[in-house]
Amino acid sequence: MTLIAAVTRGDIATYVHALFLVYILLIFVYILLNMMFSLGLRPPYTRWVDAVMNFLRDVCEPYLRLFRRFIPPIGMFDLTPMIAIILLYIVETLVVNAIRG
Numbered sequence: 001m002t003l004i005a006a007v008t009r010g011d012i013a014t015y016v017h018a019l020f021l022v023y024i025l026l027i028f029v030y031i032l033l034n035m036m037f038s039l040g041l042r043p044p045y046t047r048w049v050d051a052v053m054n055f056l057r058d059v060c061e062p063y064l065r066l067f068r069r070f071i072p073p074i075g076m077f078d079l080t081p082m083i084a085i086i087l088l089y090i091v092e093t094l095v096v097n098a099i100r101g
Contacts, residue, residue, distance in 0.1 A: 017097055024085055
């Protein structure tokens with residue numbers, strides 16, 4: 001039986017970088033789908049659309065809610081996702097560089 005494992009710190013840093021990248025992409029997709037649906041582009045009721053939106057909401061909202069507590073929307077614009085993604089990118093850079101050494 002072969003066990004695949006990270007053998008160097010670089011491999012672990014690459015894995016952590018990929019995790020952050022996937023989470024940032026999930027936030028982007030969640031925000032884009034919310035924007036499309038708010039503009040009326042939602043198809044009639046379909047289970048898979050609801051399943052995808054529920055998954056994205058369950059994954060992204062807890063993180064975004066942390067920022068929405070402190071940053072109110074400005075008119076129609078919600079700057080929370082931009083600030084959350086920028087902070088996530090900064091944390092990702094710090095963590096990956098700390099792992100790499």
